[in-house]
């Protein structure tokens with residue numbers, strides 16, 4: 001089959017097994033409700049909204065796989081998308097690895113998307129997928145910074161931290177998800193890269209491969225602290241107002 005007619009199969013892995021410590025006491029973060037619907041369902045819908053995504057693997061809180069399966073069954077989701085649920089691990093990296101292990105053969109493009117970023121617009125998702133399909137081994141959506149950044153000597157005792165450097169802000173980006181990958185490349189990174197990372201693209205960088213950046217979106221912010229829940233509810237209210245209901 002010629003390249004231009006190649007059919008890609010794209011899957012999304014959604015790490016949703018975190019506890020949400022920074023959000024405060026309560027259910028695991030992915031199960032907290034936004035506008036009455038679990039954050040995880042919003043995130044699943046955000047991935048399944050892309051017509052390119054045929055499979056979504058949800059990495060559930062370790063003892064929450066049954067609850068997550070029930071949630072997926074109870075909420076309206078696209079018929080054209082298949083869903084798989086697997087229990088997560090002790091770190092985001094481990095959870096993603098467990099999600100990757102659940103992928104069937106034949107997947108070309110893998111998205112890794114935080115359940116904690118429930119409101120990412122579909123255009124952002126599709127831009128990431130398109131960049132991978134155009135040949136990038138790894139793609140991240142990102143936004144320019146709105147604050148000056150300082151590199152400090154971290155102090156764990158709460159005393160003032162000496163500033164070591166002030167990087168040129170114009171060369172920095174705040175990285176979001178979904179991050180997109182050539183499946184074989186991401187699998188190789190998870191098989192061979194060790195050490196702490198905070199995102200999957202960093203693992204591909206450690207293979208010596210170039211990651212590319214596409215524009216992110218302010219609504220793809222991560223729900224991390226309580227105020228983020230307020231913002232997420234406000235975004236949903238604005239969407240309802242714009243959609244006229």
Ligand SMILES: Nc1ccn([C@@H]2O[C@H](COP(=O)(O)OP(=O)(O)OP(=O)(O)O)[C@@H](O)[C@H]2O)c(=O)n1
Nearest residue numbers: 015016017018019020021022090091095115116
């Ligand atoms: N062991 C873990 C830890 C995190 N995650 C997921 O990775 C994403 C980003 O992580 P983060 O925002 O840090 O979520 P939590 O780890 O739950 O937050 P906290 O650090 O405040 O506990 C989230 O969707 C979270 O569910 C995961 O699947 N497995």
Ligand SMILES: C[C@](O)(CO)[C@H](O)COP(=O)(O)O
Nearest residue numbers: 092114175176177198199222
């Ligand atoms: C993957 C990520 O969302 C990219 O910005 C971020 O690194 C996750 O960080 P967290 O501390 O695990 O939420």
